[in-house]
Amino acid sequence: MESPIHRIAVIYATAQGSTRDIAEFIADDLAGRGAQVELSDIEHAPELSRFDTVVLGSAVHDMALLPVATTYLHTNHTALAATDLWLFSVGLGPALRGPVGRVLARRVPKKIAALRDSVAPHEYHAFAGRFDRDRVSRPARTLHRLMGGGRYGDLRDWRAIRGWSARIAESLGLPEATTSIVQP
Template identity: 70%
Template structure:
């Protein structure tokens, strides 16, 4: 694929904005490497026939991708099968520490694995999101701590996100970046 012809759709579903921020950052990283990127939430996703690559991201709730992504994949399965797809999720798992938390964080939940396997992406990556203490029940906070949650707030690992976006760019043969996007 020629770098100046790489057309990439970055499509996401977000609940509180973390997934959108990550999708925007991935898109900016690929634009800086010469790709033509269209960023869209899943409800307003473009027709896929005009794209060489689709990067699909979703927040994780109850150990599953958001229902809008499940519906999108079901509706567009054939088009996704004909496209180079990369998949990412945003949840708490990657931020967990300790023996239990690391094990949970490395495990791909069954519902996510089933959706992932149904579209056979080139890669799937789980990233931590943003988790605030306010509004979370005492029981949920205790469980978070028991699983190895060490802090609240922005848990996103921007270096890991940049590395993954760079891996995508390299796999597509995109040139070196002309600028360096800064995360939110």
């Protein structure tokens, strides 16, 4: 007996591209395991009733998901509740170091926690993104250093992203990837 093909929507809201890159990586990994995957930015998201699983990611700004992601989650609450939802965010928090940074990195901001709890995803995971020094103001750079930051550039942990994607695949009973996905 042939196992069913899992239909997965990977939807993302990005500000500078980090979230899109992570969503693409997850979509490629799940497709490489035999799932039927559709990747879409949130503004062109497909009809959710066609999918068994939804993986939704958003960039984090001002300790909240992007407004377009928040609106999408509220607007599609009923459809998302009827599917296997996996939620991720991409921001600076997970990359913070030092005593203050480590505490902040483990905390889910209140707005994100409230939204996460309202849609009850299978799992939520926060990933670090890109933090380019030339794209942020001097006060933001100072705050970054005080919170335990210090590094700039691509702070994404591709091993953690691959591991989270593997957890999604395992929960769906998907086989090991047939090809190795190369991170950006």
